[in-house]
Each structure stands twice: as structure tokens, then as C-alpha cells.
Amino acid sequence: MQKLLAIAALALLALPFQAQAQAAAATPRSDADCAQLLERWAGDPKAAPKSEINACKDQLAAIAPAAGPAPEPVAAVDPCSGPDAGSSVLCWGPWAALAPAAAAPLVSLDFPETFIECDSVAELASQCVPQLTLVPPVEGCQPGTPCGFATIVAGSTSSGDAEDTAFGRIDLAPDGTRFSIDPDTGEPIDSVPMTTVVTPRPDDGYGNLRSTGREGDVGSRLIARVEQDDDGEIKLAADIWTHGTRENARSGYFAWGTATSQAGLNALNAGNVSVNFTGPMSVNNSTTGNMTVNFGGNPNWTGTWTNAAWSFGAGGTVSGPNLISRPDQFTSNVTGSGNFVQGAIVGEQGGPRGLTHIIDVTLEGPGRIKDVGLLRDVVAGPVIAP
């Protein structure tokens, strides 16, 4: 009887606590409390009853999508947009140079200077799209502005070894009375004022320009093929420039025009047209260049350079009026590193139009070749209906 009484007393005493416990279980915990409880439970499985733990799990699972931290916008998680972009695997493109293996020489890939740009192509993009942007070795051209390239050698012969030949940008007065050259390295070259004469050329529709000037011991000259408009303004020009004194002259070859305007480029891209350009190179004029520019949403180009001794091919991208080769699009006989073809589309539809460009390639056999050339568009003949 005493035992029964003792059990009844204990049951009575326990009732409030049991009710309290049930109340506690029934009372929803705050999300923060649940999180704390789960955290403690993770370290100590006996920290709370399993029912409480399960309740908290259910509670947090139910509220997580709504109450969790808002997802960051795509741009904010773009792994290529931050300062650590270079460390992100999503942003790694081709290396400019391979890390040297143990005791091995540093091997350079065929890339000129490049940088990787990671675009988020759309707001919904879940990850960036690595994009290879090729940096032109020589400053590119702006639409609608004068645009030319030149080789530069010491002396007045215009030619030299490829290793001793530099590249630069050339600008030319539309009347041919002045020119200036901005070399990759070294001092800029500004011609003295020159007098010009243009005479007919028998073979190819070009005119022959001769411009010469002298100020004391310093002289300048241009000997060039030119194409002029009806007002006599030079629209395309190519071949020889020389400047300096008898003892200290510089010279070279050049190709010059006015880069196609943005409106002209837009029209070409909208038309998805392909334009073929052809002509002789200037340094080695037995070499014929043929290039095809495919306009459109993703404009690109291909080209070949051929003479009796060698030939090679290349291809690349088009950005505005500028063309630059892609290292993976050279033919296999182009070896070594640093090979490039760079150019610009000059002139407008309906007028004199061409492609000014420079090449710097090393070929198996012939070795290194540097050249500059003005190619003109190949006007397709009339389509004859069958």
C-alpha cells in the first residue's frame, strides 16, 4: 500500500513538468533557437530530445527557401569579375606560357599578349563564358579614321632582315604631302613637307605617287601606288617611305587607308557578306596575299600568303575594322611563338576599299618573315543567270 501511495505522489509531482515539457514541445521555437539547438545537437546528440530535434529540422527545412539568405545576383557571383578572377578555374583560359617543368626550358605557346574576359552572356547565365581576347601587337584602328601599317628599317633601302625590321603605325596626309610614323619602339618619324605628283599606272588601276621634300640635310619621300577619289584625295596607298639624312635615314614599306566607318561595318555585318581581298605584299612583292573577311554576328577572317618558295595560311577574329590572327588557326608550317597577322579594313562600299595588314610569322624552312601589304577587294563580276 505504501508503494502505491509513493507512486501516486510521484505521478502527481511530475504532472506539471510533463505538462511543461509538452508545452515546450508544442510551443514553436524561433528559427534562431532551432538553429542553435541543432548546432548543439550536432556536437552533443543528447542535447535535446529527438522529437525536438526533428521538429526543429522540419521547421528550418520548411522555412529555408523563404527565409534563407537571398541568392546573390549572377554578376555578383561571376567568378571572373573579381580581383581573384585569375585564380578561378572558370576563368582560366590558355596560359600565355607553360609553367616550366623541372629543369625544362620555358616553352611559350603561340599567343601574342592576351587577356581573358569573362562575360556573363545573359542575366540568367549561371556561369561566365570565358572569352579569349587577342591584343593586337600594333595599335589597332578606329572606325572612320586614318589607318596604316609600316615596316621600319635603318637606312634608305626599305628592306632588311626580319629581325632588324620593326612595325609601326603610319599616317598620311590625303594629298600625300606629309606622313608620320609611330614605331613600336623608338622615336616617332615626321616627314618634312613634300611636293607630290601622281601619274597614271598602266597595269592595275592604281596611280603612281611620288612625293619628295627636303629641309636642309633632311629629306622625305614616298613612292607609292595610290587610289584617289574624284577630288584627288588619296584613299588607299602602299609601298615605299623614306626619311632622314644621308647618314641617318630610316625607311620601309607601308599600307594605308581610312578604316571603314562604323556605319559601313554595321552594314557589312548586317548583310552577313563575305569580302575577298587580294594583292601583292610590299616587302616581298612576289608574295600574293588573299584574305576573306566573313562579316556577320561573329565576324572572322581567313587568309593565305603565297609565293614560289613558300605559303602559309591563317585565320582569326574581326573586331570593328581590325583583324587579328588566332594562334590556333595558322597552318602547321608556321612554327615558334609570337606569330601574328594584324590588319584593318579600309575604305567604304562603293569606293576604293582594301585591307591593310602586317604579317610576322616564322615558317619551317624560310624562317622569319615580316611584311606589310595593301590588298584590294575583289569585285565580283555580274551574276549571269543560267
Next chain:
Amino acid sequence: MNIRNVAGALLLIAAGSTAQAASLALVPAADPVVQNGAFTVNLVVNAADAPGIHPGLQSGAIRVDFDRTLLTYNSFTLASGLIFFSPLAVTTNGNAQTLTLGFQNAPDAGPVGTFSFTATGPVGSLATLGLVDADDLFGSFVNKAVSDKPYVPTFTGTQVSISAVPLPAGIWLLGTAVGALAARRRLKPR
């Protein structure tokens, strides 16, 4: 152009065909030349070895110097198919006279044109015709076939001696006959 001109030009071309460098030369049609008589001098190019594509289109500017007390310049005729990019100009400095001209579209080898002079100097004098590139700083010669390729040719002038006016053969015969008659008359017995 007379046969002598052509022969001279061809000789020069033949001689130049074995040369390693392009050349420009003045080739007189005759030497000696007769005092107060007109004579011609060919300007001949040989650029078969010049850089660039061949057949070429040779172009350049030249300067011809001479003593105007010995020679008088008359004219210059450009060879067929060639054009001036710089027409002939005559300048005088004391006794020195200079002819300057620029031409283009010349073939790899052959005459560029023909100068005509009159020999006005004294009998026995030697008249020199100097030939140089008109651009003494960088040179002016290019092969324009396909595109422009510069080169520096060698330049060869010429000299002509001035001789007395030759008497016609009939004069000599007449003189001989007259002399013979006179001698016979003197020696004839009376």
C-alpha cells in the same frame, strides 16, 4: 633613232646583261661629233637584275650635266610607251647646264629616250656628259611592276670629241683634178 643608235643601245644592253647591277648609261650616236653639227645621245636602261617582278616597269629621275660652251641642248624625245613623271627641266649655273627629268614605264632594258645636242665647242675639244640620279639623297629608281621596289643603279655618262667639218669627197676630187691640171700646164713644154 638611226642604226648607230640602235647598235649602241644593243651593245650596251648586251654588255649589261652580264652585269649584276642595274645601270643607266648615255650612249652617243657618233663620236667624234662634227663642230656645229647636231648629234644624239641615247639614255639607256638595263634593269634586268633590279629587284622586284620582271618584266619590270622601271622608273626614275636622272640629271645630265654638260658644259654649255661646248654643247647646246636641243631636245629630248621619250621612247615610245614611256611617260614623264617629271618633265625635262633645264637649269644653268655659269657654264654648267643641267637637264633633269623623271620617267616611268620603261622596260627592263632598252632606250629611255634620246637627247639632241649641237657641238658648239672648238675643234679638238672633249665634251663630257655627266649622268647621275636626280635624287642625290635617297635615289629615285624603282621597279614598279606589281608594287614599288627601290634600287640604286650605276650611272655612266659619256664624252664626245668635237671635230672639224669634214669636206665632201667631191671637193677632194675636184681639188685633185684642178691640181693635176695646173701641174700639167706648168710642166707642158711651150
